[in-house]
Amino acid sequence: PEPGEALLSVRGVTRRFGGLTAVDEVSLDVRQGTITGLIGPNGSGKTTLFNLVTGGLPADSGEIWFDGRRVDGLRPWRRCHLGLGRSYQVTRLFKEMTVRENVVAPLADSRWRTMWSDAVRGHEAERARELLGLVGLGRFAEQRAGALSYGQQKLVELAQVLMLEPKLILLDEPAGGVNPSMLDRITEVIRELNANGVTFLVVEHNIPLVLDLCDQVAVLAGGRVIAEGPPLSVRQDPAVLDAYLGH
Ligand code: ADP
Numbered sequence: 001p002e003p004g005e006a007l008l009s010v011r012g013v014t015r016r017f018g019g020l021t022a023v024d025e026v027s028l029d030v031r032q033g034t035i036t037g038l039i040g041p042n043g044s045g046k047t048t049l050f051n052l053v054t055g056g057l058p059a060d061s062g063e064i065w066f067d068g069r070r071v072d073g074l075r076p077w078r079r080c081h082l083g084l085g086r087s088y089q090v091t092r093l094f095k096e097m098t099v100r101e102n103v104v105a106p107l108a109d110s111r112w113r114t115m116w117s118d119a120v121r122g123h124e125a126e127r128a129r130e131l132l133g134l135v136g137l138g139r140f141a142e143q144r145a146g147a148l149s150y151g152q153q154k155l156v157e158l159a160q161v162l163m164l165e166p167k168l169i170l171l172d173e174p175a176g177g178v179n180p181s182m183l184d185r186i187t188e189v190i191r192e193l194n195a196n197g198v199t200f201l202v203v204e205h206n207i208p209l210v211l212d213l214c215d216q217v218a219v220l221a222g223g224r225v226i227a228e229g230p231p232l233s234v235r236q237d238p239a240v241l242d243a244y245l246g247h
Contacts, residue, residue, distance in 0.1 A: 001032040007199050008064075010049070012061065014061045026223070028228070034215050035191075035216075036215070037201075037213070038050075040219055040220030050203060053084070054076055055078075058072075066079065066083075066168070083168060087161055087171050093145040098143060098145065099144075100142060132156075162193070171204075190213065212231075217230070219234060227239055
């Protein structure tokens with residue numbers, strides 16, 4: 001898609017758990033080139049929506065389109081192939097392996113291996129080093145991942161996701177549990193990547209950060225989108241204030 005057109009389009013998606021409708025007829029576009037924020041009180045459906053988009057959970061109804069294709073019937077790794085990357089709220093690194101080994105770890109899975117472009121395949125080590133440099137961790141490449149700070153581990157995970165050359169990265173709480181100076185570093189890296197063409201959908205509890213970082217924000221409450229638009233308009237929306245204060 002051209003800048004400004006939808007890269008990800010969630011259309012009328014619903015997901016129930018027993019009698020609870022966690023995601024209720026949600027429609028949401030993430031436009032190419034944006035950093036789009038997804039906020040909402042606890043239990044509003046953010047994680048469920050992420051899992052529906054990446055394929056960890058099937059939707060009960062609705063459609064999900066990514067980069068011009070319908071993807072809601074595809075397995076998670078197929079979606080990843082198409083350029084849909086994600087990070088997790090809690091890092092999932094192999095603590096005993098080196099930072100560089102972690103970055104190339106997705107290669108161990110033959111399904112991932114096939115998705116690598118020729119430019120990357122056979123040059124994994126160089127690419128890993130390049131990406132670690134990009135996230136500011138070049139000098140830690142040969143250290144044990146578990147020896148890094150939590151914030152640094154989040155950056156390692158970002159480098160790992162970048163190995164898969166995603167068009168869109170879903171970030172789950174990039175600021176969670178990270179100290180303030182590391183937080184600045186993480187937001188700087190997100191901005192740099194965005195300037196280089198990566199689109200982001202970010203779930204984050206730190207509202208000031210979301211308002212600062214994102215150019216579009218969608219607000220969930222009770223599984224529904226109650227507001228969306230630029231940060232300045234969303235922060236003044238009475239329905240949004242109500243959803244947070246009433247919680
Ligand atoms: P958020 O990420 O915004 O905190 P979630 O998507 O985790 O919200 O949860 C939305 C609602 O769905 C909550 O009421 C939660 O308890 C419920 N829920 C989420 N996952 C499950 C599950 N696997 N089984 C049952 N209920 C779930």
